[in-house]
Ligand SMILES: Nc1ncnc2c1ncn2[C@@H]1O[C@H](COP(=O)(O)OP(=O)(O)O)[C@@H](O)[C@H]1O
């Protein structure tokens with residue numbers, strides 16, 4: 001007999017791919033499909049999912065490419081045998097901060113789709129601007145300066161909105177869009193985030209922005225739970241903020257609410273039931289923490305195009321170096337996040353500089369991994385020997401905010417000084433361990449304020465996460481997992497979600513299960529915690545805290561902090577000399 005039990009769909013519209021995943025009520029993954037933009041999209045001049053205009057430091061993605069991908073991912077799920085009539089709820093996630101600009105015709109076009117045509121062919125007139133600024137965009141320094149000053153300083157902006165101003169945040173992006181494209185801004189009737197854009201397509205009308213993802217805009221007052229009037233006025237360019245307010249729409253408080261049922265387009269084209277519920281879609285990072293019942297003091301490291309470090313916490317302690325968002329399901333909880341632009345692509349660049357792979361292996365990372373594990377921590381041969389420390393930023397970085405460049409140094413832990421003499425670097429092989437160390441040391445440095453000792457007696461164990469969960473494409477890599485344990489600790493060890501690269505889409509699917517099946521008042525953690533089967537869903541992939549290594553890397557944190565200060569100082573000197581920021585190479 002055909003299986004008619006409910007399924008729940010989760011989507012992840014991230015930088016390089018659109019992923020879809022279907023789970024059952026007991027959280028088992030039944031179907032997965034992916035569309036890789038570079039490999040599968042046709043008609044777009046993109047690389048790694050985006051278009052780059054280096055002259056203006058702009059990075060953006062064509063909205064039509066995402067529409068094309070939605071049809072393709074659903075077709076791929078169908079080809080794998082999914083019966084869409086079983087799907088009771090759909091949620092999803094989008095890369096954070098990106099904005100989509102709808103025109104007046106958009107809403108009408110969305111609710112009048114012809115099932116025999118593609119989304120791309122029918123929605124080409126729905127947007128006032130065909131591109132969405134991507135989170136890697138760095139074109140808004142001027143706007144960020146205005147945002148940081150507008151409430152006093154960057155600390156005050158972080159206190160109110162959860163983050164200081166960042167190039168990619170939607171408020172500064174809207175301000176730049178309005179001044180650079182005034183006519184398109186005037187024609188814009190609604191602005192979506194990538195997450196609410198994707199929800200809108202499935203809903204057949206413009207969906208509200210999500211309560212967690214809204215915190216990635218520098219416009220939402222996280223303490224007050226409303227848009228900040230002064231910041232709206234800055235982005236809108238007028239004290240009358242009604243126009244921008246209506247473009248953005250209301251933000252419902254219940255992240256598990258019901259937006260309505262799926263658009264008839266999907267009922268008639270793919271066979272969804274007309275009662276299938278659309279649940280709020282959130283940001284890709286908030287969605288990732290929903291892929292498991294994350295406890296306070298557990299940390300997730302998402303190794304995608306970006307690297308992010310995520311924790312769920314009851315404390316909101318904003319600081320300009322970090323981000324706080326509303327938790328994606330549970331009022332009163334927050335999500336702590338660190339985000340780096342130079343993650344997967346920076347690692348790939350070093351891997352590719354090594355030349356041909358080892359013979360007889362199909363794993364493109366095997367040679368790179370051999371160099372990672374075959375090299376001493378920071379190149380140190382004895383306790384006081386010099387430490388190789390570097391920053392690898394093929395794109396301008398967010399933390400610290402420095403221009404693109406590779407910055408290699410030697411740190412002397414005894415005299416606590418830095419030298420630019422890189423003679424003891426054996427290149428390119430030493431870069432393999434050094435880039436992983438550098439990325440992980442930065443996480444350790446910046447999460448110090450949020451972690452605590454997992455032991456009742458803090459003298460026994462230094463502050464660190466209880467567990468490290470690795471997710472995203474890079475979570476498949478055993479050498480990275482090993483170093484994550486050595487550098488970040490994690491008394492219970494380093495774990496990988498069984499769906500490694502699909503954690504974000506999985507989190508969305510779990511959110512749909514919770515939203516549709518929850519009893520009154522039942523939290524996400526309660527429902528998912530009850531159905532979660534640890535032994536089936538996660539795998540320990542490396543040891544966590546190791547006392548000796550953890551101590552060695554204490555010096556590593558010191559070294560990294562010095563290198564960052566030095567690079568920032570040199571940048572300030574360069575800016576002073578040239579009047580512009582120059583890229584650095586050491
Ligand atoms: N075995 C591996 N080791 C290291 N990195 C990997 C490995 N497999 C995939 N990746 C990296 O994962 C990244 C893609 O991760 P993914 O989470 O799918 O990205 P995104 O969500 O940003 O589109 C790529 O940049 C790739 O380099």
Ligand SMILES: O=C(CO)[C@@H](O)[C@H](O)COP(=O)(O)O
Nearest residue numbers: 014015095096135304305306
């Ligand atoms: O900008 C951020 C978070 O602030 C990025 O994490 C984006 O949300 C996109 O991430 P990928 O999953 O595509 O790497």
